[in-house]
Amino acid sequence: MKLPEKESLVRQTIDVLKEMMRNGELVSPIPGERTLASHLQVGRDTLRSALNELTRMGWISESAQGKRREILKITKAAPKKKQKTKRILFLSPQRLEEIPRLMLIELNSLRTLLAKRSIVVDVISPSIFDTAHPEKRLEQLVIDYPADAWILYRCTEPVQRWFQEKKIPCIVRGYPHPNISLPYLDEDWKAAAFHAGTRLLSHGHKSVGIVVPDAQLAGLKAAEQGLFEAVDKAGEGHYFHQVQEKKDIPSLVKSVQEALSSAHPPTALVLTRPRHVLSLSSWLATFGYSIPEHLSIVALCHEPWFEDFYYPITHYTTPPENMSKSLAKQIRHLLSGTPLPSGQSYVIPEHVAGESIKSI
Structure with a gap:
């Protein structure tokens, strides 16, 4: 229940009483002045002035001796126009149960x-990502x-390009591919990888x-480029390796x-993925090796269990709530009918120092 404020108290008490009568909270016969004043938390003089004005x-x-006041008329407030629900679709190559925990x-x-x-958000994961020409399926x-708009998550270049050519309102949650000018939001993985590289080089x-x-x-390509630039900047005698994993442990170990x-x-x-931390640490342990004694690591991702390692993992993280606020702001802007400008829209991940880097 809305309570009257101190300013223009009689006028506001009148407005509150009207509202109570409209919504059925106050019915005939009206309670006595003492009861009503206590309920509204105003003085009896204020209430009496408001009742006299309503009369x-x-x-x-x-007011009559021994008889309580009756409500004579109720002017119904104009019904509020129901806001139309808008729908956003989160397009992902991964089913909901496969999406990383922090993204969820x-x-x-x-x-x-x-x-x-x-505004409602639904997740769909159609089988359009394994083909080089998904246009008909799209x-x-x-x-x-x-x-009303789409969020493109981990979408391939053909998918991003189709949305761009069709001018369908959308935001890329991630990095856009080369020559794609769609609005986007992601962590700055190039900057994080460059920073990680300089940290390792300094050790x-x-x-x-x-x-x-x-x-x-x-x-991923941006992260590769960031680390390569850090190594390249260090000059002669420094070396860069790309280790590719084909989404299974044997391929990772082989690389x-x-x-x-x-x-x-x-x-x-x-x-670049939390699973790499588990796979590498368990593989090394099998042969009596450990992190960071025999191999230093830095993760460009984050999971809470990183800190449960005997030597906590040095990593980079961005609170998912911060990302969702930025993304929600972009979506509201997009739904307003004003196109979002293309260009850089990065959130800088926070560096969390652990003990997984050994000085050489």
């Missing part, structure tokens, strides 16, 4: 923020799933590598073994 306006009957937290936070503005997709590491999945994602058998084996690796 003059014809809303209630006059971000998605849940985004849904909560947008629900307050009658044409049918937007017919089967009408939406005496002259040969470093980056572990990346075999996926055509622009964010790491090849790098460690090269002429200038890496003494440190930058990892």
Whole structure:
């Protein structure tokens, strides 16, 4: 229940009483002045003045000895126009149960923020990502799933390009591919990888590598470029390795073994997925090796269990709630009918120092 404020107290008490009569909270016969004044938390003189004014306006009957006032008329407030619900579709190559935990937290936070503005967010994972020419499937997709705007998550270059050419309102949650001018939001993985590289180099590491999945994602390529630039800037006598993982442990182990058998084996690796941390640490432990004693690592990702390692993992993180707020703001802007400008829209990840880097 709304309570009257101190300023213009009689006028505000009148407005509150009218509202109570409209919504049925106050019915005939009206309670006595003492009870009503206590309920509204105003003085009896203030209440009496408000009741007298309502009598003059014809809303209630006059006060009479031994008889309580009656409500004479109720002017209904104009019904509020129901806000149309808008729909956002989160397009992902991964099913909901496969999406990384932190991304799920971000998605849940985004849904909560947008629900307050009658905007719903649904996740769909159609089978359009394994083909080089998904155009026909995309044409049918937007017919089967009408939406006011789309969020493109880990989408391939052909998918991003199709949305761009069709001028469908959308935001890339991640890095756009080369020559794609769609609005986007992501962590600055290039800057994070460059920073990780300079940290490793400052600890005496002259040969470093980056572990990346075999996926055509622009964010991974940006991370590779960031680390390469850090190593290249260090000059002669420093070496860069790309270690590719084909989404299974044997391929990761094989790539790491090849790098460690090269002429200038890496003494440190930058990892791009949480699973790399588990796979590498357990593989090394099998042969009596450990992190960071025999291999230093830095993760460009984050999971809470990183801090449960005996030597906490040095990593980079961005609170998912911060990302969801930025994304919600962009979506509201997009739904207003004003196109979002293309260009840089990065959030700088926070560096969390651990103990997984050994000085050489």
